[in-house]
Amino acid sequence: MDKYQGIGVQQQALYNTKFMPVEFSYTKAKLFRSIHSLPLQTSFHNQLTITNKRAAEQNCLTLLQLCDSLPKLTQLHAHIFKLGLRNNPLVLTKFASTSSDLNAIDYASTFLFAADAKTHLYDSFLFNTVIRAYTQPRDSKHNGIYYYKLMLEYGVLANKFTYPFVLKACAGLGDLSLGKTVHGCVLKVGFDDDVHVLNTMVHMYGCCCGGIEFGRKVFDEMPKSDPVSWSAIIGGYARLGMSIEAVGLFRKMQISGVRPDEITMVSVLSACTDLGALELGKWVESYVERENVVNSVELCNALIDMFAKCGDVDKALRLFRNMTERSIVSWTSVIVGMAMHGRGPEAFSLFEEMKGAGVVPDDVAFIGLLNACSHSGLVEEGQQHFYSMTKDFGIVPKIEHYGCMVDLLSRAGLVKEALEFVQKMPIQPNPIIWRTLITACRAHGELNLGESITKELIRNEPMHESNYVLLSNIYAKQFRWERKTKIREVMEKKGMRKIPGSTMIELDNEIYEFVAGDKSHSQYKDIYEMLDEMGRKLKRAGYVPTTSEVLLDIDEQDKEDALNRHSEKLAIAFALLKTPPGTPIRIVKNLRVCGDCHSATKFISKIYNREIVVRDRNRFHHFRDGLCSCKDFW
DNA sequence: GTAGGGTTAG
Numbered sequence: 001m002d003k004y005q006g007i008g009v010q011q012q013a014l015y016n017t018k019f020m021p022v023e024f025s026y027t028k029a030k031l032f033r034s035i036h037s038l039p040l041q042t043s044f045h046n047q048l049t050i051t052n053k054r055a056a057e058q059n060c061l062t063l064l065q066l067c068d069s070l071p072k073l074t075q076l077h078a079h080i081f082k083l084g085l086r087n088n089p090l091v092l093t094k095f096a097s098t099s100s101d102l103n104a105i106d107y108a109s110t111f112l113f114a115a116d117a118k119t120h121l122y123d124s125f126l127f128n129t130v131i132r133a134y135t136q137p138r139d140s141k142h143n144g145i146y147y148y149k150l151m152l153e154y155g156v157l158a159n160k161f162t163y164p165f166v167l168k169a170c171a172g173l174g175d176l177s178l179g180k181t182v183h184g185c186v187l188k189v190g191f192d193d194d195v196h197v198l199n200t201m202v203h204m205y206g207c208c209c210g211g212i213e214f215g216r217k218v219f220d221e222m223p224k225s226d227p228v229s230w231s232a233i234i235g236g237y238a239r240l241g242m243s244i245e246a247v248g249l250f251r252k253m254q255i256s257g258v259r260p261d262e263i264t265m266v267s268v269l270s271a272c273t274d275l276g277a278l279e280l281g282k283w284v285e286s287y288v289e290r291e292n293v294v295n296s297v298e299l300c301n302a303l304i305d306m307f308a309k310c311g312d313v314d315k316a317l318r319l320f321r322n323m324t325e326r327s328i329v330s331w332t333s334v335i336v337g338m339a340m341h342g343r344g345p346e347a348f349s350l351f352e353e354m355k356g357a358g359v360v361p362d363d364v365a366f367i368g369l370l371n372a373c374s375h376s377g378l379v380e381e382g383q384q385h386f387y388s389m390t391k392d393f394g395i396v397p398k399i400e401h402y403g404c405m406v407d408l409l410s411r412a413g414l415v416k417e418a419l420e421f422v423q424k425m426p427i428q429p430n431p432i433i434w435r436t437l438i439t440a441c442r443a444h445g446e447l448n449l450g451e452s453i454t455k456e457l458i459r460n461e462p463m464h465e466s467n468y469v470l471l472s473n474i475y476a477k478q479f480r481w482e483r484k485t486k487i488r489e490v491m492e493k494k495g496m497r498k499i500p501g502s503t504m505i506e507l508d509n510e511i512y513e514f515v516a517g518d519k520s521h522s523q524y525k526d527i528y529e530m531l532d533e534m535g536r537k538l539k540r541a542g543y544v545p546t547t548s549e550v551l552l553d554i555d556e557q558d559k560e561d562a563l564n565r566h567s568e569k570l571a572i573a574f575a576l577l578k579t580p581p582g583t584p585i586r587i588v589k590n591l592r593v594c595g596d597c598h599s600a601t602k603f604i605s606k607i608y609n610r611e612i613v614v615r616d617r618n619r620f621h622h623f624r625d626g627l628c629s630c631k632d633f634w
Numbered sequence: 635g636t637a638g639g640g641t642t643a644g
Contacts, residue, residue, distance in 0.1 A: 160637075168637095168638085200638050206639095232638075330642085400643065
């Protein structure tokens with residue numbers, strides 16, 4: 001009798017106090033009450049037989065579905081103990097498979113695999129659920145691998161469901177050698193004929209540095225490919241920035257007769273975005289409409305991102321406005337889009353609108369917003385948002401957020417403040433932050449400071465090319481040519497090369513890429529004639545070449561020639577030749593646009609009466625009638 | 635009872 005009473009009291013206590021968390025919504029609470037009161041009580045009042053134990057277990061499982069965080073789980077778990085259902089793996093595994101709270105997953109898995117737990121309970125299913133649980137949250141993939149290793153150690157056989165989880169974990173870690181090891185295991189146990197396993201394998205290789213060739217091999221040798229396989233390989237190339245290959249593969253996919261779905265189209269769109277290929281992107285949009293591809297939120301997000309980053313931010317905004325359901329990514333994409341086009345105030349009002357709509361900004365949204373401040377020179381607003389991020393939203397700033405702040409201060413010319421900010425940062429500054437600061441030093445004449453920071457950086461990171469380029473740029477600005485030459489020698493000795501600047505342009509469904517002094521184009525003679533004519537017209541209009549941008553020790557005339565052969569100018573000359581008067585020109589540069597090209601493009605837009613849209617590494621410049629939308633702030 | 639590919643920032 002006592003026993004039953006005891007349970008009654010426990011249940012009562014549970015019922016009245018802790019176990020009903022206030023944050024449960026009404027429906028959930030109602031459900032909870034009904035589940036909790038009826039079957040459990042009946043089963044316990046009828047004696048604790050095996051059948052009743054199962055029923056109690058069932059109830060616990062249902063209750064577990066309502067547990068979405070660690071506190072709720074621990075309370076329920078304590079209750080399970082009291083009911084004598086101790087160490088029931090099923091209960092906790094069920095939880096691990098549905099929770100997205102990393103702490104709770106840790107709790108469940110630690111408990112399940114504690115030293116005194118009974119190993120005979122362990123089977124593939126149990127391990128699979130735990131490994132899967134760890135593939136969900138960010139930064140926890142190594143735990144998935146840990147449990148896979150434990151599984152092997154315990155002699156539990158991995159089945160065909162195990163490998164997709166394990167490969168996903170490898171993908172998340174980007175660990176190629178680990179991925180290869182797992183690949184070897186798959187071959188050994190003979191799951192290499194399973195389409196799920198193979199598709200995840202392609203995906204895994206596509207996520208690992210230097211792995212895409214292996215992924216391609218797996219893909220090419222697959223006995224049968226479906227939209228998932230194609231999406232995995234196209235997505236792999238797109239992620240790497242091998243966008244031409246990604247688009248080429250999409251064409252092959254169409255020929256092969258496999259019907260692309262909405263996920264394939266997202267990958268194709270991200271390749272278009274990378275290429276800045278607006279026409280191709282528009283084609284994808286029409287394809288999606290024509291073929292009735294499912295219009296998912298993610299697909300729409302990808303379209304918004306594409307339009308914003310290929311120059312048509314108004315179209316991106318229209319798409320955003322027409323969405324019936326929006327995710328945080330939709331908001332962030334459109335905010336970032338506005339920021340890239342120098343429309344800071346609109347980015348801000350969208351951010352406010354987002355908060356008003358009840359969408360809680362995450363860390364990425366703040367990076368976008370802080371970037372908007374940076375591109376528009378809004379120092380105070382940026383600082384306010386930076387503090388509000390922690391104060392109002394409890395987001396701990398990451399290195400990227402600090403990076404945004406350094407960028408914000410640097411661009412505004414507040415080099416000293418930026419340095420002070422870096423010195424006061426609670427986390428170790430990374431090389432990206434130092435490079436931001438060095439660029440600012442160079443731009444705002446703090447050459448000695450820039451030199452000493454760069455030297456320090458090179459000591460810590462001797463194999464990074466851009467550090468040497470930065471130092472050599474500082475020397476060039478100080479006219480210390482012998483030092484500059486020495487840097488170049490050091491780089492050559494170490495086998496490093498500066499990334500060459502290149503400009504892409506899309507004309508008549510073709511993408512052309514130019515590098516400085518490029519003569520590989522079949523019409524190069526016409527292009528160079530056009531360049532010379534442009535040069536003459538520009539000078540007449542009052543353009544003065546910014547020869548200080550040339551970082552070589554050559555005479556003034558040679559410097560002018562070098563400037564005149566920059567890839568941006570080649571692409572513009574080509575566009576002037578090939579398109580009818582008045583057509584807008586869109587070009588995409590892989591690095592930041594150079595100061596001289598920026599000033600020359602302003603003149604070109606006026607002289608030739610063209611709107612010229614330039615996407616550089618960081619943002620957009622809209623040139624019209626002799627002016628640029630960035631207001632010379634970039 | 636358990637499985638595959640996707641979007642924002644850096």
